[in-house]
Amino acid sequence: MELGMIGLGRMGAAMAERLARGGHRVLGFDPLPSAREAAATRGVEAVDALPALTAALAAPRTLWLMVPAAAVDATIEALLPHLAPGDRVIDGGNSHYRDSQRRAQALAARGLRFVDVGTSGGVWGLREGYCLMAGGEADDIAAIRPLLQTLAPAPDRGWAHVGPIGAGHFVKMVHNGIEYGLMQAYAEGFALLQRKEALVPDLAQVAELWRHGSVVRSWLLDLTAGALEANPALDGIAPYVEDSGEGRWTLAEAIEADLSTPVIALSLLQRLRSRETDPFGEKLLAAMRAAFGGHPIRPAGGSGAR
Structure with missing residues (x-):
């Protein structure tokens, strides 16, 4: 053609x-x-x-x-x-x-x-x-x-x-909403593994392991394994995640249809949270906790009590 x-x-x-x-x-x-x-x-x-x-x-x-x-x-x-x-x-x-x-x-x-x-x-x-x-x-x-x-x-x-x-772009929109949820699940799981580094020291090994025979294997996991192999500590990568807009559209359609899509919703909110450099809400939580319970407030830039 x-x-x-x-x-x-x-x-x-x-x-x-x-x-x-x-x-x-x-x-x-x-x-x-x-x-x-x-x-x-x-x-x-x-x-x-x-x-x-x-x-x-x-x-x-x-x-x-x-x-x-x-x-x-x-x-x-x-x-x-x-x-x-x-x-x-x-x-x-x-x-x-x-x-x-x-x-x-x-x-x-x-x-x-x-x-x-x-x-x-x-x-x-x-x-x-x-x-x-x-x-x-x-x-x-x-x-x-x-x-x-x-x-x-x-x-x-x-x-x-x-x-x-319209169906082509509608299906792609939902596809991207699902993608958000899958990515968030992998990110949270590997974050938990990384927190227990003494127990599980090699995340790239785990990612590669899961690529074969596991029920969570996927192309996204293939890409994750490659990223961790190339840069195990993810050095030089800012925790700032953009969105194309299709996750927002998916969520809006779900709300209009009175359909619960909590995984997609929370994965989008996590992306928004990743872009906040000085989150006001968390500051207010600390202030409220101090007000009702007398709990110490950690000063900005300091290492105060938790």
Whole structure:
């Protein structure tokens, strides 16, 4: 197939390269010249403007967007003057599923097609393949099937048409919420092991052990084992954890559905807690404990009594 890849960052460039290796003709665009130059070295034909991208593709065109969620609307607006009825836009980023439904409706009014594809695989996708969760009309999924089969780990697995428009990004949103919980569970377990260092001195050994035959084995554990092997004390890593926003969306959807998701909720709150450098709440707890029980307060910067 032939397609235009818009967004040549870490994910977009790697996906474009995998598609090119799979025999597809891939033209790419990114507003950053450095990204275009890097993509060109990976077998991707890079152009310097969206009009040049659309002009170089045969109709009906297929455009795959790998841009931040906040940039999707602006990118589509910039594309519209250069598209024609029958062209297809695929959003493979981390958009909110309701935004995808809205965009599909707006594009349909212009005779344009839309597919939302939740994409998982990160920086390992080029080598291992991506997990692709596609939402859209059946004929659109059939049309892009060769792309999905090439990007996936194998033609018959790692991709699926999961439902109508919006379903792809909804499934990916829940996927990321689950990911938060899994990561938090591993982090807490290894923190407990590390606290008993005299008893269990080698965390990398334990992580490697659990990778084989254990019920908690997973790709996340594989990555954890590699991280601990390379840096057992995690030196130089700040305890500051970002979030992409999809965990928040997952939690909001659960609340709207009156569904209890405590693990996902607490894992998100722990990420927020990791970013506090001078937590007021804990100071207030210490002050209250001193007020009702006369317990000593540890001074800031000191090593006072507990």
